[in-house]
Amino acid sequence: MKEIQTTAIVGMGALGLLYGNQIAAELGTSAVRFIADKDRIKKYREMNFTVNGERRSFPVEDCETAAPADFIIVAVKYNALPAALDTMKHCVGPDTTIISVMNGISSEQIIGERYGHEKVLYSIAQGMDAMKFGAALTYTKFGELRIGVRTPDQADRLKAMTDFLDRAKIAYVAEDDILHRLWGKFMLNVGVNQTCMAYETTYSGTLTPGEAHDTMVGAMREVIALAKAEHVNLTEQDLEDYIRLLETLSPDGMPSMRQDGISHRPSEVEMFAGTVGRMAKKHGLSTPVNDRLYERIKEMEAQYSLCL
Template structure:
């Protein structure tokens, strides 16, 4: 069954990135951005811009009755996931597929528990350096969406999305081991997002030798070590793979946590260092770097 209708919830940097791209590839009536009435009024009045171009979106509230979506993309922050899960209810049909671009290793579990795992495809968004400030989003690198089943790629759901992404020229990659891929991205986020936030810097700061890069790699190493206890078994080669991705990002770009701190919004600290520290307790593993990051970011947030 061909994917025709797409609904997106969340208009942060990634929601705008994918929404703007799709708006140029499919009819406006087939792409819906789900948002509450207050946000829609703001978006309509102020506009939303992607690399200086105003986005042409169709907005719908969660309460509106609409034709079911073939694909629903979750692009909210982790703190808003539970509300987003409920907000997409009117968009779900028998053949709807969910794709989550959220950070971390648990969003698919939460969505699948609520609506059924038969609708879930596991996904990692990587390689993009999108930054959103107010209603302006900019990026140098579009990145790719990596997806697959929990194990394997040879299923009708994966083929439906792959065929659609080819049609709409969305860069993607299939992965037969998405859990390991998600842990790799989690390792990256734990190192990059938190280090750039603490150093109040940008990607350029962690791409050069120095204290920031050392802290980033040390925080990532703690995730690598924990992965062995969890049966994921990340390797030094995996760490280097993700470092190579970091080193290709735009120098002046900033990860989401740094953007949150600049805007004085509570960050995804619990998702990153919070998760690492708890896993450390579970397995009796050393997580001193992430404990320090947790302490410092918590103090920064308390000053808001």
């Protein structure tokens, strides 16, 4: 694989801006561009983006005239993935490597079905406490990427990726068992994202003994049972490790799903409790905690239109 020089990012949410800002800071603005349709470009150009209070501007390119990129970061919400696949179509060349920093356990498969599984490296973004409201991104922890391959013939692609991350000074760990890590992050998100939204709380609220904490842990344990049914060996030790990870984040921070709730945007509940419920039925498992979270979050979303 050739050296990665150009990066295209789809999505100017918290993670899109986080990585775009870091790449631009270390490798220059010519190394990174955001890809969008004409309507989004107009919207973005009217926004004054800031990162930790400092004004930032980034190149935004029309998706219809975009050139192939060496590297694509898909940084959108679950509901926006189908549109993102269309947005990035001109950026995908024969040697393009793609990662998704989306939540969940299915985006890599979906992207691979469209553009070729050989182009997609599996990745998890974790340990950051990035929050974005409007055009303002704030964070105290940058976090890290966990990356890996599903097949040995992706080894050269992984080496090109780690060389790029080194140059961009983006922390990462290359995983031997990326599927285990993917499910571990899914377990964490199912617990903390949904609990923070349903209980309208922050990270500290989920770590304080009480109903919210018990709900978070209960939802995570249902994912452990589901993972085992899917032949992925998640354990209580994994749960404890992720709880410790939460303890390193800003106590006043909150995950993207809680930010969606505050902004009255559709959440990713279908990707979390919805996925857990559907997969559990296949294995004859019960998921009462996730079922309750699903109902509560759907009730909250139904109230959005009434608040206008």
